[in-house]
Amino acid sequence: xxxxxxxAVRIHAYGGSEMLHYEDNVPRPVLRPxxxxxxxxxxxxxxxxxxxxxxxxxxxLHHTLPLTLGWDVSGEVVAVGSEVSGFNVGDAVYARxxxxxxxxxAEYIAVKASEAAHKPTTLDHIHAAAVPLTALTxxxxxxxxxxxxxxxxVLIHAAAGGVGSLAVQxxxxxxxxxxxxxSAVNTGLVTELGADQFIDYTxxxxxxxxxxxxxxxxxxxxxxxxRSWQVLKPGxxxxxxxxxxxEAVAAGRGVRSAFVxxxxxxxxxxxxxxxxxxGRMKPLIHTVLQLNEVRQAHTISQGSHARGKIVLxxxx
Ligand SMILES: NC(=O)c1ccc[n+]([C@@H]2O[C@H](COP(=O)([O-])OP(=O)(O)OC[C@H]3O[C@@H](n4cnc5c(N)ncnc54)[C@H](OP(=O)(O)O)[C@@H]3O)[C@@H](O)[C@H]2O)c1
Numbered sequence: 001x002x003x004x005x006x007x008a009v010r011i012h013a014y015g016g017s018e019m020l021h022y023e024d025n026v027p028r029p030v031l032r033p034x035x036x037x038x039x040x041x042x043x044x045x046x047x048x049x050x051x052x053x054x055x056x057x058x059x060x061l062h063h064t065l066p067l068t069l070g071w072d073v074s075g076e077v078v079a080v081g082s083e084v085s086g087f088n089v090g091d092a093v094y095a096r097x098x099x100x101x102x103x104x105x106a107e108y109i110a111v112k113a114s115e116a117a118h119k120p121t122t123l124d125h126i127h128a129a130a131v132p133l134t135a136l137t138x139x140x141x142x143x144x145x146x147x148x149x150x151x152x153x154v155l156i157h158a159a160a161g162g163v164g165s166l167a168v169q170x171x172x173x174x175x176x177x178x179x180x181x182x183s184a185v186n187t188g189l190v191t192e193l194g195a196d197q198f199i200d201y202t203x204x205x206x207x208x209x210x211x212x213x214x215x216x217x218x219x220x221x222x223x224x225x226x227r228s229w230q231v232l233k234p235g236x237x238x239x240x241x242x243x244x245x246x247e248a249v250a251a252g253r254g255v256r257s258a259f260v261x262x263x264x265x266x267x268x269x270x271x272x273x274x275x276x277x278x279g280r281m282k283p284l285i286h287t288v289l290q291l292n293e294v295r296q297a298h299t300i301s302q303g304s305h306a307r308g309k310i311v312l313x314x315x316x
Contacts, residue, residue: 004028008106009294010066014055017295017302020259026068030104034186035085036113037079038095043104044072045297046133046162052099053298062100062259070312071097074128084113084196091260093285094119094273096132096264104129105294117269120276123283128275130283130309131166135272137262138167141217141239142174145258150310152214155206155231159195160186162284162309163219163241168193169281179213181206189284207231210251218242221261229253284308 009027011019021136031037049069051057074094077087087093092099095116097109119128135163142148154171158164172194173176180195183202190198199206204307212233218225221242224255228238238245245257275281286306289297290313 006107010068012066012194017298020294022292028108031079031081031110033083034112035083035110036077038109039078040075040076040104040314041313042074042129043070044129045301050298050302054070059293068106070103070105071099072133074125083150092119094128094132096136110300113276114262114266120273122277126311127232127283130311134162135166140262141260145200145239145260146215146237148174153177154215155213156178156217158219159190160307163286165308168195174278219272285308
């Protein structure tokens with residue numbers, strides 16, 4: 001490394017996509033003893049990026065501006081902290097880093113080694129960057145919170161999205177029966193991912209087509225969450241990643257509920273990499289843009305109709 005600065009996309013104030021600034025002279029991250037310094041090859045865009053950019057999550061997350069956004073990364077290790085074992089310079093890794101530190105819309109990112117894993121060997125960096133945040137979300141909802149079992153039925157909302165498309169595949173890995181919602185244009189896609197039953201939410205009210213579900217995976221909140229209670233069987237569970245479901249409603253209906261805000265986990269990413277390399281899961285890419293096209297990437301994400309992930313190419 002010959003310079004101490006890098007290119008990065010930062011915000012200096014909360015607001016619209018015009019707040020995203022592609023800058024040349026951003027200080028490189030400082031390596032802590034338990035960190036890896038990663039040369040970023042690709043970074044994925046997630047809805048949380050523009051929610052933070054808009055300033056919606058200020059009560060939940062502690063950020064100091066200017067802030068580099070982007071918490072999905074695939075790249076190469078260029079330095080290893082003094083307390084780190086298990087990783088070496090040159091390793092290809094992927095991670096969903098700590099969301100309260102600077103993110104991956106940059107040439108370099110410092111990531112706790114415990115948050116990273118060796119990337120799936122069958123994926124290039126663009127596809128690997130599309131995995132961590134959404135796959136960890138699917139894992140922590142279906143496996144950790146819902147304790148999904150073979151033979152159970154799961155309803156997955158927004159199955160063509162970043163989270164939903166991996167959740168459908170993970171639920172099939174666990175031997176569940178999957179009911180998926182999306183619009184008609186995504187029927188073939190979601191069925192190909194493994195969904196057993198498809199509901200076009202623009203034509204059919206899902207609560208009229210589905211009943212006796214063990215697990216609802218709520219990626220939409222609001223009205224979708226409210227209508228989801230009625231499809232659960234007694235003892236079933238509604239898990240949301242958007243807004244905490246009412247515990248009182250759950251108790252009144254004899255069902256359970258949970259809200260998940262995901263945490264980084266290199267251990268879970270190692271298992272997920274194995275599933276991907278075994279051909280049991282794959283990321284879905286909506287589009288690939290360059291780092292300096294990040295405003296366009298946010299506009300697409302905010303449109304709420306991406307099919308899978310939007311990925312930023314950072315370096316070859
Ligand atoms: N709490 C956490 O830790 C956590 C973690 C990850 C994500 N999240 C949140 O989870 C949400 C989903 O994330 P994501 O990355 O999957 O978003 P996304 O990729 O932007 O989702 C886009 C998808 O939503 C579908 N969709 C839109 N409206 C729908 C509806 N009414 N019914 C069914 N599908 C609908 C679209 O399908 P069509 O084009 O077919 O309509 C599209 O494929 C976001 O709000 C995100 O912030 C939270």
